[in-house]
Amino acid sequence: MSRKGYTPDNAACEGFFGVLKNEFFYSRNWRKVNKEEFKAELEKYLEWFCSKRIKVGLNGMNPTDYRKLYLDKQSV
Structure with missing residues:
Protein backbone atom coordinates (compact mmCIF):
# COMPACT_ATOMS: atom_id res chain seq x y z
CA MET A 1 0.00 0.00 0.00
CA SER A 2 1.27 3.46 -0.80
CA ARG A 3 0.61 6.89 0.57
CA LYS A 4 -2.77 7.82 1.99
CA GLY A 5 -5.41 8.72 -0.56
CA TYR A 6 -3.67 7.23 -3.62
CA THR A 7 -6.53 4.96 -4.67
CA PRO A 8 -5.04 3.00 -7.61
CA ASP A 9 -2.27 1.52 -5.48
CA ASN A 10 -4.50 0.75 -2.53
CA ALA A 11 -7.41 -0.78 -4.44
CA ALA A 12 -6.08 -4.34 -4.51
CA CYS A 13 -5.28 -4.35 -0.78
CA GLU A 14 -8.57 -2.76 0.15
CA GLY A 15 -10.46 -5.26 -1.99
CA PHE A 16 -8.68 -8.21 -0.42
CA PHE A 17 -9.20 -7.00 3.14
CA GLY A 18 -12.88 -6.35 2.40
CA VAL A 19 -13.31 -9.94 1.20
CA LEU A 20 -11.31 -11.22 4.19
CA LYS A 21 -13.50 -9.37 6.67
CA ASN A 22 -16.76 -10.40 5.01
CA GLU A 23 -15.94 -14.06 4.39
CA PHE A 24 -13.76 -14.82 7.40
CA PHE A 25 -14.09 -12.33 10.22
CA TYR A 26 -17.68 -11.06 10.35
CA SER A 27 -19.28 -14.47 9.80
CA ARG A 28 -17.98 -15.91 13.08
CA ASN A 29 -18.10 -15.24 16.80
CA TRP A 30 -14.53 -14.67 17.99
CA ARG A 31 -15.24 -13.92 21.67
CA LYS A 32 -14.02 -17.25 23.07
Missing part, protein backbone atom coordinates in the same frame (compact mmCIF):
# COMPACT_ATOMS: atom_id res chain seq x y z
CA VAL A 33 -11.11 -17.69 20.65
CA ASN A 34 -7.59 -16.98 21.85
CA LYS A 35 -4.85 -15.44 19.72
CA GLU A 36 -3.22 -18.74 18.73
CA GLU A 37 -6.53 -20.28 17.66
CA PHE A 38 -7.34 -17.15 15.64
CA LYS A 39 -3.96 -17.30 13.89
CA ALA A 40 -4.48 -20.99 13.04
CA GLU A 41 -7.94 -20.28 11.61
CA LEU A 42 -6.60 -17.32 9.62
CA GLU A 43 -3.81 -19.46 8.15
CA LYS A 44 -6.34 -22.12 7.08
CA TYR A 45 -8.53 -19.46 5.48
CA LEU A 46 -5.59 -17.89 3.62
CA GLU A 47 -4.49 -21.31 2.34
CA TRP A 48 -8.02 -21.92 1.04
CA PHE A 49 -8.25 -18.39 -0.40
CA CYS A 50 -4.94 -18.59 -2.25
CA SER A 51 -5.07 -22.13 -3.61
CA LYS A 52 -8.49 -23.77 -3.42
CA ARG A 53 -11.05 -21.01 -3.89
CA ILE A 54 -13.01 -21.22 -7.15
CA LYS A 55 -12.61 -18.05 -9.22
CA VAL A 56 -14.86 -16.91 -12.05
CA GLY A 57 -11.91 -15.10 -13.66
CA LEU A 58 -10.09 -18.42 -13.96
CA ASN A 59 -12.99 -20.06 -15.80
CA GLY A 60 -14.39 -21.66 -12.64
CA MET A 61 -11.09 -23.19 -11.59
CA ASN A 62 -9.07 -22.75 -8.44
CA PRO A 63 -5.65 -21.06 -8.76
CA THR A 64 -3.72 -24.30 -8.22
CA ASP A 65 -5.51 -26.17 -11.01
CA TYR A 66 -5.29 -23.17 -13.30
CA ARG A 67 -1.51 -22.93 -12.83
CA LYS A 68 -1.14 -26.67 -13.52
CA LEU A 69 -3.18 -26.33 -16.71
CA TYR A 70 -1.14 -23.31 -17.80
CA LEU A 71 2.17 -25.08 -17.11
CA ASP A 72 0.99 -28.20 -18.95
CA LYS A 73 0.19 -26.06 -22.01
CA GLN A 74 3.63 -24.44 -21.83
CA SER A 75 5.48 -27.79 -21.76
CA VAL A 76 3.68 -29.18 -24.83
